[in-house]
Every structure is written in structure tokens, then in C-alpha cells.
Amino acid sequence: MSADPFENVKATILSAHESTTPGEKVNFYNSWAKDYDQHVAVLDYRAPTLAADSVLPHFSGSRKSAAVLDVACGTxxxxxxxxxRGFELFVGVDGSDAMLNEAKESGLYQDLKQCLLGEEPFPALWAGSFDVVMIVGALSVGQVPVAVVRDLCEAAKPGGLICMTTRSNSDNLRYKTALERELQQMEKEGLWSCVEITEVDGSVQQQSRPVCVDG
Ligand SMILES: C[S@@+](CC[C@H](N)C(=O)[O-])C[C@H]1O[C@@H](n2cnc3c(N)ncnc32)[C@H](O)[C@@H]1O
Structure with a gap:
């Protein structure tokens, strides 16, 4: 163990990269949940802030009454x-019980569900329910499988907004390519349209809107 907190947190995160299946990764998050917020603050983890900022220029409705689904919500x-930024209504889903306990303690969520995405069915009752769907820090190798983006699209209302982040690190490039291919395929199928892609220090954020089929 190093005397440098930054090095210790980096070592913790690198050990997470060793877990290869979503189940293993979620076990890792179970053991990390209590320290997660403190550790990611040491690393200056900015993805939640950047993702929230990126939604604003594309969202024109009432923030107070907008239903937001936070997928892989963590703490x-x-x-x-x-x-x-003025949003108030949150539903969260995550595979890790311990991360969900932290989320519950935050008092921010109306509802929280445990679901190992990609291995358990996405809650069907959420179809067409959300004005904004966010998935931050979880679309990467060994975490949430690419196929789950179809569930995110289904959960959004027609004309709603979906904000996703992924990583461009070398260990995630194959995943990122598969993700981009799936997003483009869905656009060809008329399921959504891309409104913005932003590269941030090598990481990628994308916002998409499900296409409103009934006008
Ligand atoms: C890096 S954390 C991000 C949490 C939060 N979105 C944030 O930005 O702080 C990744 C989260 O994804 C969850 N996760 C990873 N793979 C998952 C899966 N297949 N199903 C459900 N949750 C998963 C983990 O439990 C963890 O809470």
C-alpha cells in the first residue's frame, strides 16, 4: 500500500479491471461502495458533472417534472x-446491492431497483416512461453489455433524451467499437437519432433521442 492516496485509489480501480464478467464487477462494487464517493473524488472523477451539463442544451421541458432514469446509478x-441543475424525479437501477444502499441513503431517488443488466431482464414496466435516461461510467468492458442500449432506448419516452458515456482507453476499444456499431444500427432502424457526441479527455459522451414514431 502506497502513502499516496491517489496511487492507492488507482490500484483499487486497476484491480476492478481484472474482473471480467458483469457479475464479478458487481461483486467488486459491493466491496467498494462505502469508499466509492471519497475515492472517485481523489481521482477528480468528472463524468457525472460533464454528463449532467451535456444534457441541458438539449432538454427544453420542465426539469422539475421530468422523470430521469439513472442506469448503473451507483451511489x-x-x-x-x-x-x-433543477431535476427532481429520479429512478435508479444498479446490479450492486451495496451501491444501491448508498444511493438510498442519498435520499435522491423515488425508486431504486436491483438488476444485473444484460443477465436479468430490464424492468418492462419502465418502457416509454422517462424524459431523460442517463448511463454514466458503466458502458465499458466487463460492465453493462452493449445490447442493453436497446433497453435504454425503450425506457425513454418518444422525443426523450438518452445520455451515455464510455471510455477510450486501450482496454475498452473493442467494446467502444461494438457500442458505436450498435448505436449506428439503431439509428438506421429509426429507433433514435444522435444529437451530440463529445470527446472529453479521451472519453466519449453521446446523447441520442428516440425517434417519435407517432408524431
Ligand atoms: C463506475 S460506477 C458508476 C456509478 C455512477 N453512474 C457514477 O457515475 O458514479 C459503475 C456502476 O455500474 C454498476 N454496474 C456495472 N455493471 C453492471 C451491470 N451489468 N448491471 C448493473 N449494474 C452494473 C456497478 O455496480 C456500479 O455501481
């Missing part, structure tokens, strides 16, 4: 940032 950092 609630994304909802915390969205709340600062």
Missing part, C-alpha cells in the same frame, strides 16, 4: 449533479 453521483 447516486449522477442524480446529485442532475438535482443541482
Amino acid at each position: 447516486g453521483l449522477v442524480a446529485k449533479q442532475m438535482k443541482k
Whole structure:
């Protein structure tokens, strides 16, 4: 163990990269949940802030009454940032019980569900329910499988907004390519349209809107 907190946190995160299946990764998050917020603050983890900021120029409705689905919500950092920007209604889903406990303690969510995405069915009752769907820090190798983006699209209302982040690190390039291919395929199928892609320090954020089929 190093005396440098930054090096210790980096070592913790690198050990997470060793877990290869979503189940293993979620076990890792179970053991990390209590320290997660403190550790990612040491690393200056900005994805929740950047993602929340990126939604604003594309969202024109009432923030107060907008239903936001926070997928792979973890301890609630994304909802915390969205709340600062005027959003109030949050539903969260995550595979890790311990991360969900932290999210519950934040008091930000109306509802929280445990679901190992990609291995358990996405809650069907959410179809067409959300004005904004966020997934931050979880679309990467060994975490949420690419196929789940179809569920995110289904969960959004027609004309709603979906904000996704992924990583461009070398260990994630194959995943990122597969993700981009799936997003383009869905656009060809008329399921959504891309409104913005932003590269941030090598990471990628994308916003898409489900296409409103009934006008
Ligand atoms: C890096 S954290 C991000 C949490 C939060 N979105 C944030 O930005 O702080 C990744 C989260 O994804 C969850 N996760 C990873 N793979 C998952 C899966 N297949 N199903 C559900 N949750 C998953 C983990 O439990 C963890 O809470």
C-alpha cells in the first residue's frame, strides 16, 4: 500500500479491471461502495458533472417534472449533479446491492431497483416512461453489455433524451467499437437519432433521442 492516496485509489480501480464478467464487477462494487464517493473524488472523477451539463442544451421541458432514469446509478453521483441543475424525479437501477444502499441513503431517488443488466431482464414496466435516461461510467468492458442500449432506448419516452458515456482507453476499444456499431444500427432502424457526441479527455459522451414514431 502506497502513502499516496491517489496511487492507492488507482490500484483499487486497476484491480476492478481484472474482473471480467458483469457479475464479478458487481461483486467488486459491493466491496467498494462505502469508499466509492471519497475515492472517485481523489481521482477528480468528472463524468457525472460533464454528463449532467451535456444534457441541458438539449432538454427544453420542465426539469422539475421530468422523470430521469439513472442506469448503473451507483451511489447516486449522477442524480446529485442532475438535482443541482433543477431535476427532481429520479429512478435508479444498479446490479450492486451495496451501491444501491448508498444511493438510498442519498435520499435522491423515488425508486431504486436491483438488476444485473444484460443477465436479468430490464424492468418492462419502465418502457416509454422517462424524459431523460442517463448511463454514466458503466458502458465499458466487463460492465453493462452493449445490447442493453436497446433497453435504454425503450425506457425513454418518444422525443426523450438518452445520455451515455464510455471510455477510450486501450482496454475498452473493442467494446467502444461494438457500442458505436450498435448505436449506428439503431439509428438506421429509426429507433433514435444522435444529437451530440463529445470527446472529453479521451472519453466519449453521446446523447441520442428516440425517434417519435407517432408524431
Ligand atoms: C463506475 S460506477 C458508476 C456509478 C455512477 N453512474 C457514477 O457515475 O458514479 C459503475 C456502476 O455500474 C454498476 N454496474 C456495472 N455493471 C453492471 C451491470 N451489468 N448491471 C448493473 N449494474 C452494473 C456497478 O455496480 C456500479 O455501481
